[in-house]
Amino acid sequence: MAKVTIQQLQKMKEDGEKISMVTAYDFSQAVLVEKAEIEVILVGDSLAMTTLGHEGTTALTTDEMIAHIRPVVKGAPSPMVIGDLVFGSYNESIAQAIHSSNRLIKEGGCDAVKLEGALPDTVRAIVDAGIAVQGHLGLTPQTAVLLGGFKVQGKGHDAALKLLDDARRLEEAGVFSIVLECVPEELGRVMSQIVSVPVIGIGAGRFCDGQVLVFHDMLGLFDRFTPRFVKQYRQIGQEIVGAFQEFKEEIRNGSFPSEEHAFSGFSREEADGILAGIKSRMN
Numbered sequence: 001m002a003k004v005t006i007q008q009l010q011k012m013k014e015d016g017e018k019i020s021m022v023t024a025y026d027f028s029q030a031v032l033v034e035k036a037e038i039e040v041i042l043v044g045d046s047l048a049m050t051t052l053g054h055e056g057t058t059a060l061t062t063d064e065m066i067a068h069i070r071p072v073v074k075g076a077p078s079p080m081v082i083g084d085l086v087f088g089s090y091n092e093s094i095a096q097a098i099h100s101s102n103r104l105i106k107e108g109g110c111d112a113v114k115l116e117g118a119l120p121d122t123v124r125a126i127v128d129a130g131i132a133v134q135g136h137l138g139l140t141p142q143t144a145v146l147l148g149g150f151k152v153q154g155k156g157h158d159a160a161l162k163l164l165d166d167a168r169r170l171e172e173a174g175v176f177s178i179v180l181e182c183v184p185e186e187l188g189r190v191m192s193q194i195v196s197v198p199v200i201g202i203g204a205g206r207f208c209d210g211q212v213l214v215f216h217d218m219l220g221l222f223d224r225f226t227p228r229f230v231k232q233y234r235q236i237g238q239e240i241v242g243a244f245q246e247f248k249e250e251i252r253n254g255s256f257p258s259e260e261h262a263f264s265g266f267s268r269e270e271a272d273g274i275l276a277g278i279k280s281r282m283n
């Protein structure tokens with residue numbers, strides 16, 4: 001697959017071809033996503049929970065984010081790689097937002113950045129600085145406290161209109177795409193129709209321009225909780241536990257390692273001779 005561009009994603013929307021996006025946080029995950037020819041990788045701040053074991057996303061630092069973007073970029077040359085701006089790295093000032101975006105691009109090597117919330121001025125400034133920005137509306141985990149927790153957003157007429165207005169303002173500010181999280185599916189459909197850029201849904205129903213899922217959620221690698229909108233395509237976590245249990249059992253019963261996993265260099269007799277020599281010198 002050739003390197004995916006913003007223009008290609010835009011054309012996919014215009015042609016009605018659905019876009020696929022998944023998160024990845026390290027080299028081996030990125031290699032797998034590359035092989036599957038997924039168009040977009042998000043190095044999402046969900047890594048704070050899935051990979052670093054935090055309760056939420058707010059503790060993640062820009063240094064940590066960069067450390068995860070780098071191996072993903074190495075492992076996946078073809079998909080567009082988007083780095084998440086972490087909480088606290090773009091809410092102080094526009095200058096701070098540009099600085100943080102520069103770091104993800106320069107030090108991490110990703111193609112674009114994503115930021116949460118209706119912040120058109122911030123988006124415009126980052127885009128003017130020459131960096132592609134993806135927006136993120138609906139349930140925005142970094143500020144979930146303000147939204148009343150991890151709940152469906154945009155329910156009801158006014159809330160839906162507000163989100164649609166936010167989407168248009170982000171579009172005008174220059175985002176190349178919008179992630180829309182955890183909203184009624186009719187809102188996902190309408191937003192995909194009223195903005196010209198691709199809307200990538202997560203828990204936003206069937207009618208968005210594309211879909212994104214978190215790597216660990218869709219593969220059964222994170223069992224603290226599974227939101228209703230997640231489809232678990234595989235139970236890799238259970239597979240891994242099974243493999244470790246087998247490994248342990250084979251170590252205990254002596255069937256691993258077997259001869260095929262061992263190296264030969266000298267015979268048992270030679271080894272016994274060396275051992276006898278050592279013992280006699282010790283006595």
Ligand code: KIV
Nearest residue numbers: 023044045046179214
């Ligand atoms: O951090 C993340 O994984 C995300 C997705 C939920 C879109 O922002």
